[in-house]
Amino acid sequence: xxxxxxxxxxxxxxxxxxxxxxxxxxxxxxxxxxxxxxxxxxxxxxxxxxxxxxxxxxxxxxxxxxxxxxxxxxxxxxxxxxxxxxxxxxxxxxxxxxxxxxxxxxxxxxxxxxxxxxxxxxxxxxxxxxxxxxxxxxxxxxxxxxxxxxxxxxxxxxxxxxxxxxxxxxxxxxxxxxxxxxxxxxxxxxxxxxxxxxxxxxxxxxxxxxxx
Amino acid sequence: xxxxxxxxxxxxxxxxxxxxxxxxxxxxxxxxxxxxxxxxxxxxxxxxxxxxxxxxxxxxxxxxxxxxxxxxxxxxxxxxxxxxxxxxxxxxxxxxxxxxxxxxxxxxxxxxxxxxxxxxxxxxxxxxxxxxxxxxxxxxxxxxxxxxxxxxxxxxxxxxxxxxxxxxx
Numbered sequence: 001x002x003x004x005x006x007x008x009x010x011x012x013x014x015x016x017x018x019x020x021x022x023x024x025x026x027x028x029x030x031x032x033x034x035x036x037x038x039x040x041x042x043x044x045x046x047x048x049x050x051x052x053x054x055x056x057x058x059x060x061x062x063x064x065x066x067x068x069x070x071x072x073x074x075x076x077x078x079x080x081x082x083x084x085x086x087x088x089x090x091x092x093x094x095x096x097x098x099x100x101x102x103x104x105x106x107x108x109x110x111x112x113x114x115x116x117x118x119x120x121x122x123x124x125x126x127x128x129x130x131x132x133x134x135x136x137x138x139x140x141x142x143x144x145x146x147x148x149x150x151x152x153x154x155x156x157x158x159x160x161x162x163x164x165x166x167x168x169x170x171x172x173x174x175x176x177x178x179x180x181x182x183x184x185x186x187x188x189x190x191x192x193x194x195x196x197x198x199x200x201x202x203x204x205x206x207x208x209x210x211x212x
Numbered sequence: 213x214x215x216x217x218x219x220x221x222x223x224x225x226x227x228x229x230x231x232x233x234x235x236x237x238x239x240x241x242x243x244x245x246x247x248x249x250x251x252x253x254x255x256x257x258x259x260x261x262x263x264x265x266x267x268x269x270x271x272x273x274x275x276x277x278x279x280x281x282x283x284x285x286x287x288x289x290x291x292x293x294x295x296x297x298x299x300x301x302x303x304x305x306x307x308x309x310x311x312x313x314x315x316x317x318x319x320x321x322x323x324x325x326x327x328x329x330x331x332x333x334x335x336x337x338x339x340x341x342x343x344x345x346x347x348x349x350x351x352x353x354x355x356x357x358x359x360x361x362x363x364x365x366x367x368x369x370x371x372x373x374x375x376x377x378x379x380x381x
Binding site for chain 1: 293317334358
């Protein structure tokens with residue numbers, strides 16, 4: 001797969017060894033068990049493991065996977081996990097991704113459901129939770145900065161950059177002020193983009209951080 | 213409520229909406245307004261979903277457990293896991309057509325729109341999670357640790373829990 005992808009969006013750098021199913025399984029289990037704090041923490045940890053630590057996919061591929069997950073129904077992060085599983089090992093990779101991610105998180109969710117009332121009644125755990133809540137805001141900000149930077153990659157400073165900024169501002173006002181439906185905004189932006197065809201980016205010369 | 217009934221409710225709510233919390237109004241209407249759950253139980257499940265590890269939207273598993281025990285939780289897990297599979301035809305189409313200039317541009321603009329929506333969501337989340345100077349300090353510290361270092365995500369969360377104990381207790 002991926003033969004049409006541009007160099008920057010290829011799943012992984014050339015020469016990267018493919019991860020074994022066992023490696024994938026342990027990495028998903030760890031993400032599912034330890035990414036406390038909701039979607040932002042989970043997405044951040046997925047990027048840490050898949051892009052930064054192992055290089056199993058490239059940063060642009062990860063960003064594109066997240067962007068595409070916004071146009072399909074259901075939990076976005078599961079759609080990202082399905083795409084990562086698909087490029088890593090096909091259907092077995094998808095199965096490992098979903099079971100590995102959901103097994104620990106669903107189990108902990110069930111256990112927490114049983115004891116949450118008790119934990120909330122304890123001053124110590126309530127105070128700890130009160131500290132975790134704003135940290136999830138900070139983690140969401142960290143993920144958001146990465147996503148926004150990824151979207152503006154390739155915008156440049158000329159007319160295209162200004163037009164891209166205008167598109168983002170219209171989307172912000174449309175959702176934040178006028179409460180337009182998010183799927184409608186996404187579809188309208190894609191349709192607008194389809195009216196302005198863009199040539200694929202030139203392949204950059206090979207070098208560190210820019211595999212051939 | 214049977215496990216099959218829960219599966220169908222959560223599956224439809226997830227299939228018809230976007231994001232982890234998109235199906236919340238449907239689920240709330242079906243379960244709370246019908247009298248199957250109280251508002252307090254619903255809030256309990258939401259709080260658990262926000263606290264537990266993993267993606268947003270797992271509050272549905274907590275609801276499934278509250279209503280149907282382990283079979284209910286399993287039904288909820290399958291119900292939320294299936295709709296994201298619609299990404300597969302989307303990703304295949306992307307692989308086939310991404311080289312075409314119009315498709316490339318459409319996807320780039322989709323990315324720009326996602327950036328806009330992310331900014332709105334961030335503003336809403338920060339307003340909901342940061343309530344004072346101490347909270348702002350914790351949030352900023354977590355942001356710095358996440359963007360300037362490569363520590364595991366449990367480090368900022370663990371330090372935030374410690375700060376919470378020192379500040380709020």
